[in-house]
Amino acid sequence: xxxxxxxxxxxxxxxxxxxxxxxxxxxxxxxxxxxxxxxxxxxxxxxxxxxxxxxxxxxxxxxxxxxxxxxxxxxxxxxxxxxxxxxxxxxxxxxxxxxxxxxxxxxxxxxxxxxxxxxxxxxxxxxxxxxxxxxxxxxxxxxxxxxxxxxxxxxxxxxxxxxxxxxxxxxxxxxxxxxxxxx
Amino acid sequence: xxxxxxxxxxxxxxxxxxxxxxxxxxxxxxxxxxxxxxxxxxxxxxxxxxxxxxxxxxxxxxxxxxxxxxxxxxxxxxxxxxxxxxxxxxxxxxxxxxxxxxxxxxxxxxxxxxxxxxxxxxxxxxxxxxxxxxxxxxxxxxxxxxxxxxxxxxxxxxxxxxxxxxxxxxxxxxxxxxxxxxxxxxxxxxxxxxxxxxxxxxxxxxxxxxxxxxxxxxxxxxxxxxxxxxxxxxxxxxxxxxxxxxxxxxxxxxxxxxxxxxxxxxxxxxxxxxxxxxxxxxxxxxxxxxxxxxxxxxxxxxxxxx
Amino acid sequence: xxxxxxxxxxxxxxxxxxxxxxxxxxxxxxxxxxxxxxxxxxxxxxxxxxxxxxxxxxxxxxxxxxxxxxxxxxxxxxxxxxxxxxxxxxxxxxxxxxxxxxxxxxxxxxxxxxxxxxxxxxxxxxxxxxxxxxxxxxxxxxxxxxxxxxxxxxxxxxxxxxxxxxxxxxxxxxxxxxxxxxxxxxxxxxxxxxxxxxxxxxxxxxxxxxxxxxxxxxxxxxxxxxxxxxxxxxxxxxxxxxxxxxxxxxxxxxxxxxxxxxxxxxxxxxxxxxxxxxxxxxxxxxxxxxxxxxxxxxxxxxxxxxxxxxxxxxxxxxxxxxxxxxxxxxxxxxxxxxxxxxxxxxxxxxxxxxxxxxxxxxxxxxxxxxxxxxxxxxxxxxxxxxxxxxxxxxxxxxxxxxxxxxxxxxxxxxxxxxxxxxxxxxxx
Numbered sequence: 001x002x003x004x005x006x007x008x009x010x011x012x013x014x015x016x017x018x019x020x021x022x023x024x025x026x027x028x029x030x031x032x033x034x035x036x037x038x039x040x041x042x043x044x045x046x047x048x049x050x051x052x053x054x055x056x057x058x059x060x061x062x063x064x065x066x067x068x069x070x071x072x073x074x075x076x077x078x079x080x081x082x083x084x085x086x087x088x089x090x091x092x093x094x095x096x097x098x099x100x101x102x103x104x105x106x107x108x109x110x111x112x113x114x115x116x117x118x119x120x121x122x123x124x125x126x127x128x129x130x131x132x133x134x135x136x137x138x139x140x141x142x143x144x145x146x147x148x149x150x151x152x153x154x155x156x157x158x159x160x161x162x163x164x165x166x167x168x169x170x171x172x173x174x175x176x177x178x179x180x181x182x183x
Numbered sequence: 184x185x186x187x188x189x190x191x192x193x194x195x196x197x198x199x200x201x202x203x204x205x206x207x208x209x210x211x212x213x214x215x216x217x218x219x220x221x222x223x224x225x226x227x228x229x230x231x232x233x234x235x236x237x238x239x240x241x242x243x244x245x246x247x248x249x250x251x252x253x254x255x256x257x258x259x260x261x262x263x264x265x266x267x268x269x270x271x272x273x274x275x276x277x278x279x280x281x282x283x284x285x286x287x288x289x290x291x292x293x294x295x296x297x298x299x300x301x302x303x304x305x306x307x308x309x310x311x312x313x314x315x316x317x318x319x320x321x322x323x324x325x326x327x328x329x330x331x332x333x334x335x336x337x338x339x340x341x342x343x344x345x346x347x348x349x350x351x352x353x354x355x356x357x358x359x360x361x362x363x364x365x366x367x368x369x370x371x372x373x374x375x376x377x378x379x380x381x382x383x384x385x386x387x388x389x390x391x392x393x394x395x396x397x398x399x400x401x402x403x404x405x406x407x408x409x410x411x412x413x414x415x416x417x418x419x420x421x422x423x424x425x426x427x428x429x430x431x432x433x434x435x436x437x438x439x440x441x442x443x444x445x446x447x448x449x450x451x452x453x454x455x456x457x458x459x460x461x462x463x464x465x466x467x468x469x470x471x472x473x474x475x476x477x478x479x480x481x482x483x484x485x486x487x488x489x
Numbered sequence: 490x491x492x493x494x495x496x497x498x499x500x501x502x503x504x505x506x507x508x509x510x511x512x513x514x515x516x517x518x519x520x521x522x523x524x525x526x527x528x529x530x531x532x533x534x535x536x537x538x539x540x541x542x543x544x545x546x547x548x549x550x551x552x553x554x555x556x557x558x559x560x561x562x563x564x565x566x567x568x569x570x571x572x573x574x575x576x577x578x579x580x581x582x583x584x585x586x587x588x589x590x591x592x593x594x595x596x597x598x599x600x601x602x603x604x605x606x607x608x609x610x611x612x613x614x615x616x617x618x619x620x621x622x623x624x625x626x627x628x629x630x631x632x633x634x635x636x637x638x639x640x641x642x643x644x645x646x647x648x649x650x651x652x653x654x655x656x657x658x659x660x661x662x663x664x665x666x667x668x669x670x671x672x673x674x675x676x677x678x679x680x681x682x683x684x685x686x687x688x689x690x691x692x693x694x695x696x697x698x699x700x701x702x703x704x705x706x707x708x709x710x711x712x713x714x715x716x717x718x719x720x721x722x723x724x725x726x727x728x729x730x731x732x733x734x735x736x737x738x739x740x741x742x743x744x745x746x747x748x749x750x751x752x753x754x755x756x757x758x759x760x761x762x763x764x765x766x767x768x769x770x771x772x773x774x775x776x777x778x779x780x781x782x783x784x785x786x787x788x789x790x791x792x793x794x795x796x797x798x799x800x801x802x803x804x805x806x807x808x809x810x811x812x813x814x815x816x817x818x819x820x821x822x823x824x825x826x827x828x829x830x831x832x833x834x835x836x837x838x839x840x841x842x843x844x845x846x847x848x849x850x851x852x853x854x855x856x857x858x859x860x861x862x863x864x865x866x867x868x869x870x871x872x873x874x875x876x877x878x879x880x881x882x883x884x885x886x887x888x889x890x891x892x893x894x895x896x897x898x899x900x901x902x903x904x905x906x907x908x909x910x911x912x913x914x915x916x917x
Binding site: 195272273274292293294295296297299300314315316317318352355378379380381383384 | 682685686687689690691692693694695696763764805808809810811812813
Binding site: 066069070074079080083086087115119120121 | 185207208210211214215218219220222223224225483484487488
């Protein structure tokens with residue numbers, strides 16, 4: 001059972017709104033940097049940067065963060081997660097880092113990302129932006145910018161497709177019957 | 184994706200997929216090494232013992248740094264002044280250490296097969312840091328990483344290993360690993376130092392550097408050990424340097440620049456001239472950095488796999 | 490003791506006999522041989538249908554380790570191992586401590602053998618050729634010969650000096666006893682751990698070149714030609730090249746013989762890839778081509794004898810890194826099984842020829858009496874089942890040491906029992 005939560009148009013408008021929110025909350029984009037969590041967080045970050053450039057006529061730096069080394073579930077998995085690359089080519093010291101991910105679920109991914117960012121540098125502030133907040137937090141993590149709140153049950157899966165890597169831009173809610181751990 | 188074995192004993196028989204996994208993972212760790220804070224947490228709480236029965240400062244330091252940067256707890260055991268010099272066997276040493284609940288062992292030993300023996304005696308993951316003249320897998324892996332970095336690929340490259348192949352574990356691991364990855368491998372050295380039947384490993388044998396230099400992209404120059412001269416394998420260092428030493432005038436005759444590699448430590452102006460070691464085509468220092476990354480990758484892949 | 494051996498297949502190569510027959514043995518003497526004999530109830534009947542009765546086997550290359558290394562093996566446990574393997578006699582090598590280089594030690598091993606086995610297994614000493622096996626001075630060969638030595642050897646080591654080998658040949662020729670050479674040119678084999686070849690190259694192991702064995706055999710043959718009344722026997726021959734040397738010398742009718750171990754015609758150097766120290770011996774395991782040459786040489790008679798080079802070592806000694814482990818494996822209890830499986834069943838030898846290699850030939854080389862299987866003669870017999878399939882279990886070995894690479898191996902052919910000097914042993 002597959003329900004469309006957001007279609008391509010919806011996604012475009014949401015990204016538009018989120019980009020405006022970032023600029024508004026930070027009263028501009030001075031010292032703002034975007035860090036997307038691999039994989040889809042990265043594509044989101046680039047799209048938002050593009051939109052911000054349209055709005056403010058300024059280029060905001062974009063970095064990619066792979067949190068595999070910081071996962072709290074590295075051991076005890078049957079398969080080892082593939083290690084991807086972190087690319088943050090600018091100094092994050094003193095910056096406002098907008099951490100970007102597609103789905104916020106238990107909050108463990110964000111916890112890992114926070115630890116990774118702290119090991120890379122000392123930002124002035126970290127703000128969290130997520131496209132979808134599906135509830136069921138297991139850690140005290142809260143997003144500053146939310147694209148859409150989608151209440152879910154554990155048996156459901158939120159599937160985000162982005163045309164950079166999937167067939168289309170769309171977000172689906174899928175009923176599974178088995179608990180999917182989203183990381 | 185994980186490695187097929189829970190140990191890293193050698194590259195003889197390791198699949199292309201496993202080698203590629205290690206090299207790809209090492210790239211991520213090289214990025215970590217570029218950060219101001221070079222420490223990451225995946226091996227937190229793991230205890231690793233460096234069991235070094237042969238003295239080797241640089242390899243041990245390289246492993247130790249890699250282990251600490253992965254947040255593991257490290258214990259160093261060197262043979263001199265230890266229970267081994269009092270006659271304790273490898274088996275007992277290993278069993279005792281394991282009884283202290285360690286997770287991984289990195290072992291360097293003068294006997295071929297010592298790491299294999301260890302896997303029969305302890306439960307921990309075993310990493311071979313060099314066993315006799317048999318294998319030194321992390322060295323060959325870092326050599327391959329360096330070549331892949333420089334040329335963008337390994338397949339189709341031509342590499343010659345120069346020196347005392349007979350006694351070299353670096354040579355053997357390189358031969359096994361490079362051949363698996365599709366590299367054309369040759370060796371060059373005095374006939375007394377080339378093992379019998381080495382051609383059966385798929386390797387061309389040269390006795391003159393002049394013959395091999397026009398045919399290769401990279402030279403991996405091995406250290407010549409003085410003791411070999413005493414056991415009658417070559418007459419003098421001077422003769423060795425003149426005919427088998429890699430020097431600028433020999434290398435300059437190549438049609439395009441040749442990449443110079445060396446596992447270290449270098450006997451400057453014996454097997455390799457100083458100007459080449461420090462020259463623009465030397466990747467020797469890159470090898471050292473890549474060694475860190477490769478060892479972190481191996482420790483990470485094995486340490487998080489069970 | 491009165492025994493009725495029923496319907497056994499008597500194979501006696503010395504008499505060219507191969508016939509199913511009964512035997513009555515009373516107090517160690519063969520009373521009657523004949524078809525379907527009857528015996529009263531005072532006789533213990535043993536049904537030997539499809540089993541073979543042969544002249545007693547002798548292993549002419551065994552390390553009994555006593556005196557001096559009793560933690561590895563004693564004369565008692567070594568002889569128990571021999572009996573289990575179907576041997577009624579063993580020749581023990583002199584690398585004990587003290588060395589068998591003087592009368593008292595030579596007499597000791599024989600007497601101790603008699604004492605602990607009650608005569609079931611005869612122990613014949615092979616004495617050292619040089620004092621202390623040091624390769625410098627001649628051992629008192631005359632005295633040793635009188636004291637019961639059946640041959641001379643520095644085994645473990647070669648007699649390295651050409652001059653000394655010549656003198657050993659000359660001196661021993663007075664007593665008609667063979668000089669048994671462990672052929673190894675040691676200047677070439679220092680630190681060697683396995684056969685020098687492709688496998689050693691792959692494993693980065695220092696090699697023992699096959700020519701190290703061949704060089705010494707060729708040299709000894711030249712010496713033998715020079716001192717023609719001596720008798721020369723090559724211990725544990727292992728390479729195709731060595732076989733060629735012996736073959737040529739035999740064509741010349743020189744007094745040369747040789748022996749092969751079962752592990753040399755069974756296992757290849759490739760097996761060492763596992764770094765199992767039970768594959769480490771000297772001479773080392775060789776290549777497929779060498780094995781083929783050894784088997785052919787057994788078939789055409791170039792190799793006269795199968796002898797085990799039974800070399801016990803304790804678990805602690807063997808369970809170390811390959812380079813540190815001592816050379817050698819035990820072999821008394823697997824010899825027959827390996828010989829039947831690898832030679833008879835693969836059609837290199839008939840049972841008759843196998844028995845020659847295990848009994849008739851070694852006895853002749855050592856100038857021991859021929860075993861006469863005739864009415865009135867003392868019984869010295871090996872009884873075995875050539876069809877018996879069994880799996881080697883080192884824990885069941887009678888030997889004190891278990892250093893064998895054959896644990897778990899399926900073999901065909903097993904000894905059932907032996908009779909000698911009025912005593913009998915039947916395997917369980």
